Amino acid sequence: MRPILRPILRPTRKHLLHRTLLGSLLLLASFGVSAFDFKSIGPRSVILYDAPSAKGGKLFVAPSGMPVEVVLSYGDWVKVRDASGDMAWTELKSLSAKRTVVVRVASARVRATPDDAAPVLMTAERNVLLELVDPETGPWVRVRHRDGISGYVKAAEVWGI
Secondary structure (H helix, E strand, C coil): CCCCCCCCCCCHHHHHHHHHHHHHHHHHHHHHCCCCCCECCCCEEEECCCCCCCCCCEEEEEEEEEEEEEEEEECCCCEEEECCCCCEEEEHHHCCCCEEEEEEEEEEEECCCCCCCCCCEEEECCCCCCECCCCCCEEEEEECCHHHHHHEEHHHEECCC
């Protein structure tokens, strides 16, 4: 018994054009998906879960103001990543659009202007939360400490941008 072979069809120009357009659209869509979406935990601490449900396992408590990266949305729930790379679920309503960053080096110098030679206004130790004043990113970002001190820190020294 001989197997049934299907003839190999050569794609027409129309099919090639459609494939190219589809590939381009998928590529453009992937850029939107890969864009970082940072938020912070709202005014109250929240429980982070291992599943998008309050019935899921409780992983840990996230403090107010903690920066998180939104990785995935599922209804009223979002999967977030913290500065250490851990992922968990929380309700979307528990997040704030107010942006914060966390110092990820032993100590970060907050300077008066975005320049290594500028006067140091304060030194922020590892894991200190700073409000992101200007979300425009570059080698320096403008931040504010809860005590009111405002200045510039190197973007590479903080997480949440």
